[in-house]
Amino acid sequence: MSSIKTFTQTSDGLYDRHNYKVVFKGGRKEIYCESWEGVQAIWFQWAQMQAIDYIEVCDIKKYKPQGF
Numbered sequence: 001m002s003s004i005k006t007f008t009q010t011s012d013g014l015y016d017r018h019n020y021k022v023v024f025k026g027g028r029k030e031i032y033c034e035s036w037e038g039v040q041a042i043w044f045q046w047a048q049m050q051a052i053d054y055i056e057v058c059d060i061k062k063y064k065p066q067g068f
Contacts (some may be wrong), residue, residue, distance in 0.1 A: 021056040
């Protein structure tokens, strides 16, 4: 039997330093999200079926201009 973990919010400010990857059990499917709200929507859609394996937090790669 799995337990649900609850996390608390520490700030109301925007948080856009990461993208997210939702990985389903068996590695058959991955969904990329640019916002935590998108991840939550996917989570609530699939949580009842226990189809999600984990959520990976990915750093946003920032463009660094080369040369002049």
